[in-house]
Amino acid sequence: MDGNLNALTTIFTEFYYWVTVVFMFLIHVGFCMYEVGVSRRKNHMHTLMKNVMIIPLVTITFFFFGWWIYWAFPAFPVIGGIDFAAGKANLPWSDTMATNTSDRITGVFWAAFLLFSWTAASIVSGSVIERIRSSALWIHAILIGSVWWIIDAAWGWSATGWMVQKLGYHDAYASGVIHAIAGGYALGILLVLGPRIGKFAPDGTPRDIPPHNPWMVTIGLFMIYTGFWGFYAACNIPLISPEGIGGEITGTVWTATNIYLAPTTLGAITFNFLMSLSGGLMATYIISKGDPFWTFSGGLAGIIGASAGNDLYHPIQALLVGAIVPVIAYKLHYYVERRFKIDDAVGAVAVHGYSGFLGVVIAGFILWGAPSSPYEGFATINPLGQFIGAVIMFFGLGFIPAYVVAKIQMARGTLRIPLEIELQGLDFTDNLIYEEAVAEITAAHHEQLNAGT
Numbered sequence: 001m002d003g004n005l006n007a008l009t010t011i012f013t014e015f016y017y018w019v020t021v022v023f024m025f026l027i028h029v030g031f032c033m034y035e036v037g038v039s040r041r042k043n044h045m046h047t048l049m050k051n052v053m054i055i056p057l058v059t060i061t062f063f064f065f066g067w068w069i070y071w072a073f074p075a076f077p078v079i080g081g082i083d084f085a086a087g088k089a090n091l092p093w094s095d096t097m098a099t100n101t102s103d104r105i106t107g108v109f110w111a112a113f114l115l116f117s118w119t120a121a122s123i124v125s126g127s128v129i130e131r132i133r134s135s136a137l138w139i140h141a142i143l144i145g146s147v148w149w150i151i152d153a154a155w156g157w158s159a160t161g162w163m164v165q166k167l168g169y170h171d172a173y174a175s176g177v178i179h180a181i182a183g184g185y186a187l188g189i190l191l192v193l194g195p196r197i198g199k200f201a202p203d204g205t206p207r208d209i210p211p212h213n214p215w216m217v218t219i220g221l222f223m224i225y226t227g228f229w230g231f232y233a234a235c236n237i238p239l240i241s242p243e244g245i246g247g248e249i250t251g252t253v254w255t256a257t258n259i260y261l262a263p264t265t266l267g268a269i270t271f272n273f274l275m276s277l278s279g280g281l282m283a284t285y286i287i288s289k290g291d292p293f294w295t296f297s298g299g300l301a302g303i304i305g306a307s308a309g310n311d312l313y314h315p316i317q318a319l320l321v322g323a324i325v326p327v328i329a330y331k332l333h334y335y336v337e338r339r340f341k342i343d344d345a346v347g348a349v350a351v352h353g354y355s356g357f358l359g360v361v362i363a364g365f366i367l368w369g370a371p372s373s374p375y376e377g378f379a380t381i382n383p384l385g386q387f388i389g390a391v392i393m394f395f396g397l398g399f400i401p402a403y404v405v406a407k408i409q410m411a412r413g414t415l416r417i418p419l420e421i422e423l424q425g426l427d428f429t430d431n432l433i434y435e436e437a438v439a440e441i442t443a444a445h446h447e448q449l450n451a452g453t
């Protein structure tokens with residue numbers, strides 16, 4: 001670091017990302033609480049454990065190959081090839097991926113992307129609770145967390161990604177590159193996995209399986225809101241000089257930028273985060289007739305729907321997008337549930353997948369003609385490019401890979417838990433041991449009382 005200004009910029013950037021990563025950890029805490037609150041008591045520990053184990057599995061695999069994929073795969077597939085030079089600097093044995101004082105940024109920047117990976121895997125985890133084998137879910141967590149979502153990030157969520165260059169794709173806060181892909185991935189598994197026992201009546205009518213602990217669901221979602229706010233900040237680069245990066249960003253002042261290196265501010269995204277959250281909460285409260293589960297989930301859907309363009313939207317636009325998208329997602333959820341007998345335990349496909357897909361497409365119309373990035377020669381934002389991008393995210397990198405892997409797992413008998421275990425509950429053995437221990441202690445206590453008399 002040469003010069004005091006450069007030193008301060010580097011240290012500030014390091015601390016900035018470190019703080020956002022700590023905030024984003026609340027997303028995973030929220031998902032754990034949310035899923036346990038939705039699941040029934042007989043499945044609590046299994047639900048919690050499969051979500052907790054996402055942390056080490058995705059962290060280790062993301063360190064060994066996920067981070068390399070982001071830097072090596074920004075070009076158009078097949079034609080563009082792999083950028084081995086950029087990838088080499090981010091291999092697990094490179095100097096940047098180690099403890100040293102010469103590179104203060106890679107570790108915290110890597111961690112921010114890692115938390116995005118946990119989020120993608122956790123979205124999938126919630127939709128399949130109470131019937132999937134832990135080992136099967138963990139394979140999917142690794143695949144979406146360290147392979148598929150990071151490929152779509154390289155394509156559409158980097159300054160030089162081919163989708164940004166050729167399609168004008170714009171998705172500043174990951175409506176598509178995290179949420180649409182995770183929702184599509186969850187749908188691919190659910191189509192193969194099937195519904196929970198008792199979810200549908202003999203005539204096909206869906207039954208409501210209400211959350212076991214509404215308080216835990218509510219607090220979990222509020223933690224997700226909080227972590228999501230930190231996520232918004234982590235999607236920005238905090239400080240760029242007027243000279244820019246490679247001379248591409250020039251101006252008269254230092255500035256923060258979005259993931260595409262276009263100038264933005266924390267003030268702008270604060271306006272739009274809160275307005276889209278509010279729009280989602282109000283709209284789903286009305287459409288669901290005050291259903292608490294959907295009202296709280298609708299706030300999240302509102303943020304997700306507006307996230308693609310929330311660096312450029314006016315706050316009123318963010319409010320309207322945040323209100324419209326959850327209503328459509330809510331209607332689609334129940335249509336798909338009835339028509340295709342899809343049992344999405346937490347509404348993840350709707351809240352994340354449909355909302356993310358719609359958010360990307362809507363941004364193409366509202367921001368039509370705006371620059372997708374500050375780089376010269378890149379396509380501008382447009383409806384067709386956004387639609388193609390949404391299809392790639394939801395179906396190409398989400399639904400299809402998940403469906404194929406789930407079909408293989410089902411054929412091998414490794415996807416779904418046996419019928420008798422599902423009926424008893426995944427925690428049956430542990431609960432039985434606990435109940436037996438309580439019974440023994442109670443019996444011993446009564447014996448002591450009787451002996452005393």
